[in-house]
Structure formats: C-alpha cells, structure tokens
Amino acid sequence: MHKTPSLRPLVLALLACGSTASHAVSFTQNDVTLDINGTINGFYVVRDAKTINRATGAETSTTNSALTNGLLPGWINFVATTRTQGLDIKAHISFAPGINNNSDTVGLPIGNPNPGSGTAANPYSQIDTRNVYFQFGNSEWGTLKFGRDIGLFGQNIILSDMTLLGVGGTSNASIPYNTTFGMIGHGYMYTGFQPQITYTTPAAGGFQASAGIFQPSRFAGDETKTPGFQAKVDYDWKGSMPGKVWGGLVSQSTSCSTGTCATKSFSATGMELGGKVAMGNFEAVAYAFQGKGLGLSTVGAQFFGGSNGAGNKTDSQGYFLQGTYKMGATKFGINYGANKDKDGFVLTGAGTSNQITNRAVTVGVYHSLNKFITLVGEFNDEKISNVVDSNFDNKNRTVSLGGLIFF
16 A cells, blocks of 8 residues: 655644654554644743833833743644545544633633633633645645645745744734734734635646635625635755745635625735745745735734725735754744735724834744754744724733643
8 A cells, every 4th residue: 555645734834943753653454544643832921011002102011921832732633544546545634722721812712711701601612623624636636625724825934934833922812822923913924724625736846836715704795706715836946055935825805795885896815925945054034925905914814904894905015034043953043024004904993004013023942852842932022013003002022931742
C-alpha cells in the first residue's frame, strides 16, 4: 500500500518558526492509516493597557495578568489516509480546546457564566472544530477538498508569522482568552477555518495553485446568491537561498431582496502579495494586502465592518515585515506590521478622523528544548488610533512567557 502523507495543519507553522516537528502516533488496519497528532500550550501574560480619549486627552491605564493560550489553541488531529484505484484519499477531523473554559467575551462560547455577569448561559461547547474535511486526488491531476479547513486568502502569512508559536498582540482579544491575535490586525487579516470546496493543482516546477468556493457571509443585505471565492498561487524554490513568493485574492457578493435596503448589491474584494527568503540561519518575510469592502482590517476579521450600511465601502490596506535568526536550538525574531482602514464603516462611529490605524512590533525568542517542547518569550508593543471609530486610542504593551508541546 502507498501511504498518503498526512499533512498536519501545523507543519507549515512549525517549519516557518523553526521548531522541529515530532512524529504522530499511527495505526494501520488493512489499507487505512490513522494518524493522531496535536499540540498544547500555556502562557503567563502581563499586559499594560492605556486608553486615551482623543477629544479630551484623558487617559486611563490598567495592568492585567493571566494564564492563557497563545495564538494557537490546544489542538488534537485525527487524520485517516489511504490509496485506492490511483487516488490518494484523506479525511481529517480536529478539535481545538483552550485552557480557559469560560469567557464573558463576545464571540466566545460560554458554559456557565460568572454570577452577575449579565450573560445568559450558552449551550455550545468551548471546543472549536477547525478541520472537518476529506480530499482525494493524485500527483497527475491535483486534489479536490470538501469540508472545513483553513482559508486560502491570508493562509501563507499567518503560517509565516513567528508569533503563531507565541502570544503576540492582545489588543483585539481579552485575556484570558483561548486564542490571542498574534499579529492579526497588525499587518494582515485572519484567514479563518471555513467551509469550502477547493481544487489544488499538482506542483510543477515550484508552482502550485489553489482555488475554491467558500461559504458566503451575509455581511450586507439578506441574500447570498453566489458563494465566496478565494485563490492563491505559490512559487517555491530551493538552493543556497531557498524561498517562496505567493499571491492571493478573495471575492464575495451579496444582495438585498427588499425595497428598504440602501444598497441592492454589495461586493467585497481583497488582494495579497508576499514572499520569504532564507540566507543561512536568517529568514526574511515581507507581505502586503489591500481590501475594498472586505471588512475592518484593524479588527482582523474578514466581512466585519465592510461598509457604512449605505454602500460606501471600507478601504483597507496593510503590510508586514519579519526577520528571524537561528542560533543552535534558539530562534530570535522581530516583526512589525500595520493596518489602516478608511471610509465605509469608519464614517459611522464617534471618531472625527476618517481613519483607523493599527501598528505593532513583536520581539520574540523561541527555544526548542527537544523535538517535542518549545519555550517562548515575547514582548509586544501595539498602538491603535481611533479604535473601531470610537475616537479613542489604545496603547498596549504585553510580555508573555510560556511554552508548547507538539506530539
């Protein structure tokens, strides 16, 4: 039997950040192999946060500490692979729990809320099912994927962000939180794990492309007549200075079935371009994106706040730079990113400026204690101007120490 390699969703992240991947536990019965692998992490985080009223200049400062997950939650993967009639077949399901089992933060499932929080009990589990898909194909004609997996637009950059193994920034997340934001919202937008039907071409001379239809988001109007669309093209090369360049796009349209809508149809688009190159123990990453109607990049979520509700689209752009250097089992790194939004949603709030900006820098140290465990220390400094068009600025400084295990 030919065994199809089981691509862990974290392998690219491990390679990007210089950690050594450990081996999955595998079982083979007849012609099917089941691999089990995962990760667990925990960090001690201290954040100094300052909020400034842009109108009055008044400032408030708070300091909070927490034991929390980093940008990665916990993760357990079950991957079944086989080969039959010339096809490589794979099925993947995963569960992503966190070390904190209760939260009052909007957007997180809650079990039994804190007494007096004013938040009703929620029946949903705190476990996030990120991967639920199957795929089939071969090296001659490519691969088809059906189910839920990581998106295409913004995929390569988050897997290249060194803070994927750490905490990064926390401006857009409450601590404790079952994931932080890394550099999401500060240089790029979050790709997310999305329902999709995706085709990936065979690799040819370093080139490989993927394109697919995605579950549409009803971010404007009440109709999604067509699915979302995402695509990316990668070119990898080896040699004395190995590297990669890529480009990607995302597009989605919505419409309105009633006569009361201010806008009968709405389309959102985004484009990205990135690359990385290694020179000995040094690696550099550069990335940029633009979006129109795609959402508030300063929050980081696609299709959130893409317009002012009357057809005026939010214009977004950002860039991300990173350099890392490896000395033995330790990697040192620094990255900087900035996102900017204007028009659209930015016209609706209390802010007098038609602009929201996020800027952040992270300095990190990542030490591979052995092939399973990585110890991490990071310092992150963030500045957000006109937070979500509120006419307030935020300045945060975060120190995080912790570690993670891959198995």
